[in-house]
Amino acid sequence: MLKILILPGDGIGVEVTNVSLYVLKALGEKLNIKFEFESALFGGSSIDAYGVPVTVEVLKKAKSSDAVLLGAVGGPKWDNLDYEIRPEKGLLTLRKELEAFANLRPAVVYPSLQSASTLKSEIVEGVDIMVVRELTGGIYFGTPRGITKLSNGEERGVNTLSYTTTEIERVSRVAFQIARKRRKKVTSVDKANVLDVMELWRRTVTRIGKEEFPDVELEHLYVDNAAMQLIRRPRSFDVILADNMFGDILSDEAAQLTGSLGMLPSASLGNGRAIYEPIHGSAPDIAGQDIANPIASILSSAMMLKYSFNMDNAADEIDKAVRKVLEKGYRTGDIYEKGTTKVGCQEMGRLILEEIRKQ
Ligand code: NAD
DSSP states (O other): OEEEEEEEESTHHHHHHHHHHHHHHHHHHHHTOOEEEEEOOOTHHHHHHHSSSSOHHHHHHHHHSSEEEEEEOOOGGGTTSOGGGSHHHHHHHHHHHTTOOEEEEEEEOOGGGGGGSSSOHHHHTTOEEEEEEEOSSGGGTEEEEEEEEOTTSOEEEEEEOOOOHHHHHHHHHHHHHHHHTTTSEEEEEEOTTTOHHHHHHHHHHHHHHHHHOTTSEEEEEEHHHHHHHHHHSGGGOSEEEEOHHHHHHHHHHHHHHHTOGGGOEEEEEOSSOEEEEESSOOOTTTTTTTOSOOHHHHHHHHHHHHHTTOOHHHHHHHHHHHHHHHHTTEEOGGGOOTTSEEOOHHHHHHHHHHHHHHO
């Protein structure tokens, strides 16, 4: 029995997660996978009910689940609360408690959506990249940090970029393992020409590659060059491995290649634990109208099947069904263009489910 904790969250998080759940249930029936689903309040909805964005009980449930499927959190209703009890704080707490150190963000350009990209079709055609970003270390967490006043009246701001070999090794292994399931190439991004910590990064990634993954090709790029090559020759990338800050920037750049926020899933992996969620937010501007694109959430479920449960075939069933529905010309409002058929959130889910049943 696979125990999955569902945290729909707020706004369209609730709508898209509901659709994902139908799809997972149908797939479970078809492939005889035994799922056990449990839902809980999270983010703004948890603040309304319990005064905190995530309760101790929900954190316990998350730790005892095989995976967590999350929607999105936040909205104007909670924007003026104290930082410590904002919906986003719930997300950070959950990631921290599950020690989710590797963030996975695929950027796939679907043939039928090529024109949604801001780059020329011939450049983005066939792009299929996985960005693996270190999520719990690096400059966002390093100490000392802060702003101090100097004796001459000036202020000085400091942050510390630090990584241990263990931190680099574990995220490298995730990247190499993922590459093994894909086109067997890792591009590690650093700034080893300037920063000592990045020299350690490069040395450690090289060693892990050589000793444990000799079958995977390893390329190193300085981050400035990587940012350039990503828009110049995006097809040549398979898995991009980067530290927290470079990964933050490059994963957004890669996402922009696809041009559609409602299509992008993500995973945050810890030791045997994981959180799966779309990269978009709660979209208060369209919440409650049944017009959100549920595909990012549905593809997050597919990632869960692949990375938490090693069910590559089940994940492929979802990917194939999504491609089919797009090829047939169905679109939610965010990816709609003239000549295609506009459908709502639930209808998009129903069409994908129909394809899964047919396959
Ligand atoms: P957003 O991602 O919610 O929305 C940005 C724009 O994209 C909006 O116009 C929205 O309608 C559209 N959009 C997003 N997802 C869509 C989908 N699936 N289908 C169709 N259109 C979609 O970002 P925002 O507006 O900056 O933030 C709204 C709220 O979400 C804020 O409270 C923010 O803090 C929160 N947020 C949460 C997360 C998360 O839970 N991981 C991530 C980002 C933002």
